[in-house]
Amino acid sequence: MADGALLRGTGIGKRYGGVTALDGVDVEVRAGEVLGLIGPNGAGKTTLMDVVSGAQDLDAGTLTLAGRPLAGAPWRRARLGLARTFQHPQLASELTVAENVLTGRLAARHSSVRGMAASMLRGLLSTATGRDECARLAADMGLDDPGRLAGELTLGEKRVLEVVRALAQDPQVMLLDEPFAGADATGIAAIMEAIRTVRRRGHGVVLIDHSVDLVASLAERVVLLDSGRVVFEGTPEECLASSEMRAVYFGGGYDRT
Template identity: 40%
Template sequence: MTAANKALLELSGVGKHFGGLAALSDVSLHIRRGEIYGLIGPNGAGKTTLFNVVTGLYQLDEGTFTFDGVAYAHCKPHVLAEVGIARTFQNIRLFANMSALENVMVGRHVRTRTGIWGALTRHAAARNEERAITQRARELLRYVGIERPHQTLAKHLSYGEQRRLEIARALATEPALLALDEPAAGMNATETESLKALLQTVRASGITVLLIEHDVKLIMGLCDRVAVLDYGKKIAEGVPEEVRRNPAVIAAYLGGEPASPSSSGEEVGVEE
């Protein structure tokens, strides 16, 4: 745990408001290089908002956000993808009418350079790059375990395959941090098990994983550390066992305090 102790992603005092609603307030956390970091909390706690801040879909209102030692405030999503943050979406957002292979190939966009001229002339460099893109995309499809013909349109894949295709597409951007928003949602036990194995392989390859999940078993079995959000505030952080016994967490989940369930829709994501 020498190099691993260095923080890859660091949030301090992050706040995000939607009108009068504080979706996030004063959230500070740091994710170490090479760990699987879980983010849990009741619905509407601000998990997805935090995700959207980290991946540039939302701009934070307060606080700072550093990745790999560099501060990124008010950055566009594509810039953050370039520096190495890739994500999946809670409600699957694949390119439905493109093939599974093409979906992953799009993920390579940010690491490749061919422009109009290369596309038109198909000079040697462009051809090589295109070949490398295709090859890498095929590898990634196999890596996440999609067995179907790679020409199958994304919308015709099964639900579990779509979830995994999203991961493959994100991995294609060569991220340092892979942020997964409820990757196991709607999966059966077998699928969850294979997802768990996949995430362990991903971590073993040196990629840090940030994970939002409701499946407590998955979180407990997979994560090195867990943070709990409730009403936009971090109420606990630590190793899974510790967090599970934390009274504040139990109260948040079982409703120990007389708090009305949040009616806000921030979990909806980035629907416009």
Template identity: 35%
Template sequence: MIRVENLHFAYNGREVIKGVDLTFGEEILALVGPNGSGKTTLAKHFNGLLKPTRGRILVDGMDTREHTIAELSRKVGYVFQNPEHMFFEETVFREVAFGPKNLGVSEKEIEERVRWSLKAVGLEGFEERTPYSLSGGEKQRLAIACVLAMKPKYLILDEPTTGLDLKAEKRVVEVIRSLRRKGHGVMLITHDMDLVLELAERVVLLSGGRKVFDGPVEEFFKLDLERYGLEMPELLLLAERLGAGFVRSFEELTGRVKP
């Protein structure tokens, strides 16, 4: 369990996280809010990239103020919005192997972790490709594989579907669902309300550095999203016009609407 207790954080004396309390476990949690609301700033505290100005964060009981990024990365993996910024090795295999190698893992286990991670994201056979030759969706999945090879319990994915075509987006969604089934906690930082509707088990909404909502997906979509610069998914707008109530997929909608 990740536990956030009265977190405050300031940049150059300006407070951008203001007394946030939060728990996050084995679930798919969507962290949403307008630009500048503090989403990424909050998430960067979970693996020690940032340290609290006040308050604390406990990752399975580990106080992030007392542990290094390397130590916390064994628990929390962070996939950044632009995966290319994570790559610097010549081949996909070496890219995925880099993290475990830095942990001092044996060569045999490194190979096992690389093969397992690439299989988990559907990139078997890509080992000798250069990361920069991959498509946008493949790069996103490679970034997830690099984090998975570290064997973290929790994963944070920052805008994981931004810029992807529909096919690539669906493949990333499949990977996220697979991670959840395998017992990982997955936090999605996203503006994509369709992704929230499709995947999230819980939603946390930040605004102005404060938590203003924390609850079920259905309750979240009852809020005035325009107030927070967010858009209602077209599926829910259609369901409302048809009197179908809350639905999470087109298949669910068609099953409720009688010809």
């Protein structure tokens, strides 16, 4: 592994009963880099996101963020500088667009869920400064009605809002799991700009998407997973031209023998 990685995972393993979902995965994300994770269904992409974000416990290996051990509940990892979106948007449907964005900002500033809730109860959601800042950030991503309830948004708009909420944390590393699914052309453009914003800040992005072309257009490096293992790592151009890519996507799997 190269020096200077923001996020580093070494020997990551995860099992579900008798099924090995991740088998000795090494991965790193560097400052100012977009890392693409690709592979067929069941390759282990979302499982890797889960163990990095704390949604699932890893069974083997180590994780560090900016040189510090990455462990504990998701809110602890958010405090360290990790943000994540999900395949199925996880928003507070009863809160407005601006309020959802502010929950992301609060998650990065408080050491516990209780502390974040206390901040809300003290009225941070109703302050003009907080409301205006979050409304402006949402508007920059194409969500022009900050008072609209998240539950009223289309799937594509929810995707954008999840990315905006993650961006509000000003994370060192942002994990994006299928952020473009269901988004229209405007939403896709907004999410792509959010990814570039994180990269310009010198932070890192891990991107999963079924559209290999979209991943290739944004990522500096690509990791190809198959059956829980890394079978190729390199530039998008190298990966797309590799025999491993052809085997995984068109040949029924990568033969490791």
